[in-house]
Amino acid sequence: MRLTDRQKLILTLVIHEHIQTAQPVGSNTLVLKYNLAMSSATVRNEMSVLTEVNLLRQPHTSAGRVPTEEGYRFFVGNLIQKSTLPTTTRRTITHQFYQSRQDVEQWLRLAVSVLASQAQAASLVTAPHAEKAIFKHLELVATRGRQVLMVLVLMDGDIRQQFITLAEAISQERLSEIAGRISTLCIRCDSADIARLRSQFDALGQDIIDILLAEMALTEEAATGEIYLDGMTNVLSEPEFAESDEARQALYILQERSLLENLIASTMTNTDVGGIQVLIGGEGTWEELRQCSVILARYGDPESLTGSIGVLGPIRMPYDRAISTVQFVANVLSDLVSEMLAV
Amino acid sequence: MRLTDRQKLILTLVIHEHIQTAQPVGSNTLVLKYNLAMSSATVRNEMSVLTEVNLLRQPHTSAGRVPTEEGYRFFVGNLIQKSTLPTTTRRTITHQFYQSRQDVEQWLRLAVSVLASQAQAASLVTAPHAEKAIFKHLELVATRGRQVLMVLVLMDGDIRQQFITLAEAISQERLSEIAGRISTLCIRCDSADIARLRSQFDALGQDIIDILLAEMALTEEAATGEIYLDGMTNVLSEPEFAESDEARQALYILQERSLLENLIASTMTNTDVGGIQVLIGGEGTWEELRQCSVILARYGDPESLTGSIGVLGPIRMPYDRAISTVQFVANVLSDLVSEMLAV
DNA sequence: TTTTAGCACTCTCCCTATGAGAGTGCTAAA
DNA sequence: TTTAGCACTCTCATAGGGAGAGTGCTAAAA
Known part of the structure; x- marks a missing residue:
């Protein structure tokens, strides 16, 4: 899909604004809030285009725009700027891991709790697991x-x-x-x-x-090692899950071990260690995750010991922060695993 | 508190009906549904009395009655008829436990899942834990x-x-x-x-x-052994938790290990193995559980190895079934523990 | 004395109407 | 190509008006 720079900017801003407010975003709001050097009419025209190519959507005729799943995917695939966690945060986290280096279980608990609090979402970590039991x-x-x-x-x-x-x-x-x-x-x-x-x-x-x-x-x-979960209540506080049934379905997937293993297995088959998978809105396969996005990564030593980590939140998720957190924690865990294997 | 038999009957029926419908219960409904040999006016008079002694409550002037927490407590303490699980159910469960007798972890997983599905509530089981490490x-x-x-x-x-x-x-x-x-x-x-x-x-x-x-x-x-949880999504489907915030608080207690340990510790201090504690609406102490009831029991060998099990659901919980399930599972686990200690 | 029929009254819930507000698309001018 | 202007659309919040369920009270019946 080819977009002009201005279209990319507007798409980015709509997503950014919508993630903050959970509301449809209007052309006027955008111009005022971000001091755009163009009029709302121009923005409207561009939004029209973006709506035509199915990156934005109007909940109803005279409402603002909301990103479509495809919009989020385009954003994550092409527009997202790799942010990194603040150095101080990273240092704190690394330090915590360093303190619990003797005990694998403690790493994993720490990892899952860091993910949950940093990404403000539900998080999961599977224990490192070898394909072949040795x-x-x-x-x-x-x-x-x-x-x-x-x-x-x-x-x-x-x-x-x-x-x-x-x-x-x-x-x-x-x-x-x-x-x-x-x-x-x-x-x-x-x-x-x-x-x-x-x-x-x-x-x-x-x-x-x-x-x-x-x-x-x-x-x-067993496809995966033990699974650690955290932060499920974070998901419940999101406004889109006020009608509690949607949230229930999503949390059900996390609770039901076999479903969760399936999800991890089917998403991770083609993912290298270090690679990140972003699953937006269930991608047509996961009915229960229609309202959710999942970010998964693989950590460990590809030759021997690997595990998965990830976060689950509403589609309207702060992807940049979530992705960088997942990436960072995956790296830390990979380091710990190779340290464990090497000493 | 002294009640006439008729008042006890009406309190029981109101609670029974309210647990089913989650709605205020009216005098007419009661007479029709349970074929009472009295008129709705009589029921109204009795309800009036029960309201005065704070066992029932009117959400608003012209609505039916809802049990108060005190009403539930009176019911659980004095009126509940000890039901037992159907023999076939009990047999199925016992059989499942028998099959996984070698592996403590499997018992506990099974126990927590049985509790959740039988009581249709969130459930918890702590691993058996000795006060003194030997x-x-x-x-x-x-x-x-x-x-x-x-x-x-x-x-x-x-x-x-x-x-x-x-x-x-x-x-x-x-x-x-x-x-x-x-x-x-x-x-x-x-x-x-x-x-x-x-x-x-x-x-x-x-x-x-x-x-x-x-x-x-x-x-x-560590006050308790590892904690197993299950069935949290059961709680989310209850209508009183449609305003998701209440549910979030309750589930938060389950997720936050330290809080949960506190809850178990403070409730279980004076409870013998075999005894059951019913905590209704937080009992003034647990702010987060104001909308919930918790049923806890202790299992194991009081001399050496004990653990706790319990369920958490809305105040409007089917107490008879829940209590008998908890009791039954506690007994099964106690048997398994003593078998493990004795062989 | 206890129970019950009758009735006025209260309160919620649902439906409808209405107006304000936000936002759009289109047109024509800059 | 951009923008000002404007008519139009749709939601949301608010208010009004039954319908319905349920109560409390009173007076009659058991």
Whole structure:
């Protein structure tokens, strides 16, 4: 779509103004508020053009203009000026992350809370997750009788714990010995490798390996790691969700884990780490998100460990700020992941 | 407060009807809908009395009656008939829990989802949590260089993981040996015991014990275990929350972990396992919950491991069903906890 | 003494009408 | 190509006027 500079300016201003006021924007308002060096009639003519090419829309004949979804998309794709968060903000955030560097769970909680408060929207962060589960360490703890606690540590930092019941009671020494052997032999192995090693163990060891493999398979099935959410009440305060039903649908997607995983999976398939996806108004696919926009990014190490982060807000979202926040947090998380992998 | 049987009946019916319709209830409606053997005038007189003692309220002079908070409290305290969930429902739920018995996290997810769907409200479940952290097992996994993953298993099933950086690189064998010694010596010890044992270890062991103690202290500080939430969108669909701001405040309490912990802590202090607390309209203390009611119960083994569960909905909540659901789920969880402790 | 029929009265809710205000599109002049 | 001027359109806020639901009171009935 070819637009003159003036048309681009007006589109930008309409979007900017509408994001602030949530109201249709009139030609007069625009001229006065932004001291434009042209008359309202000129603005009206340009608006007419923009309406014809479906970037703007009139709620009714004699109202101001409102950006269409296509308008927002054009804006995000062509006009948005990459803003960056203020240095002080960035420093504060980085500092917070630095303080909680030992604990992955804390990063993620912090990330999701920073996103929510900076973008004033609902936010989500998925724990970093490897496509292939790689064994790192196994621990068996005798509980009582035949009940044993199995703790499985994977290379991506994921820890799976499970109670298992063995055929007979086994002493802690024996359990530790087996766990030690499995840990030493299988380190850095994937499921297939471990299956091949299975025959080297005695009956008990093979039983345990079977459970272990089942658990690893389960981890691999999960499309994403654990999902952290925050800021959902931010969305509720937006005026377009006063008729609460729309908001409910949007929040429902966030709550319903399977839907959310779908959304992330289908949006992120072709997204590189560092790349950003902006989903405006559900893009025809996500009925529940018709009133919402979602900004998603991938973080981590593309070779091994990746996760997704994003924010969800009304279509009328401050895209520049939201995008730069998402980008910034994604970068911070990527750094933390590679630091974790490298040390 | 002394009421005649007829007054109790009418109060009950008004509450019942109002819960269904969310509208003020008129004398005529009541007589017709419930085939009362009296005239609407009689009902009106009784309603007048109930209004005088502040159990009912008129939104405006010529409207029907609405229960006051006090009315609901009287109802819950004196009139409610303990209903139980249908046997088939109970069986289905029990069966689901039975299937996920190995995995504590799965119980809790299931519990919170059952509560939400059965009570059609927002629901919460906290992980079982011991007042005193008791050591069970320690594991140290060499990562790379001086970076070590510490996995700490406590008796209540809580697992804490953390990356720690040692003064120098240590081999996995050495780490396993130390972890093994600490595990053997400290099993079933609390922080004080472990602090006493500290001198029996070499410098490295003491360093690790210090970190371990810090971690245990952290666990003890936390008033509750992890909190699981579900069904928040259920609350949004209630008509009294159409003016979305009220709903926002209520959901905010659920989202804001510290507030929620406060709420649980202050409500649960005097509640035994098996007991149920019903908080109607914030009870003057919780400003954000003025439009809501919360039903909370404690589950687990009072001697060692307890957690809280509850539902949050509009004041106009189907108390009988909600209470029996909470009670039932609390019982199921208590059974699972004692099974876990006993096996 | 208690219950009930009858009735006037009150208040909300919904519908309609009306006018102000904001904003548009078009035309003709600059 | 831009702009001033103007008629026109549509929303929104406000007010008025039933209809309907429900009450409280009074007096009669049980």
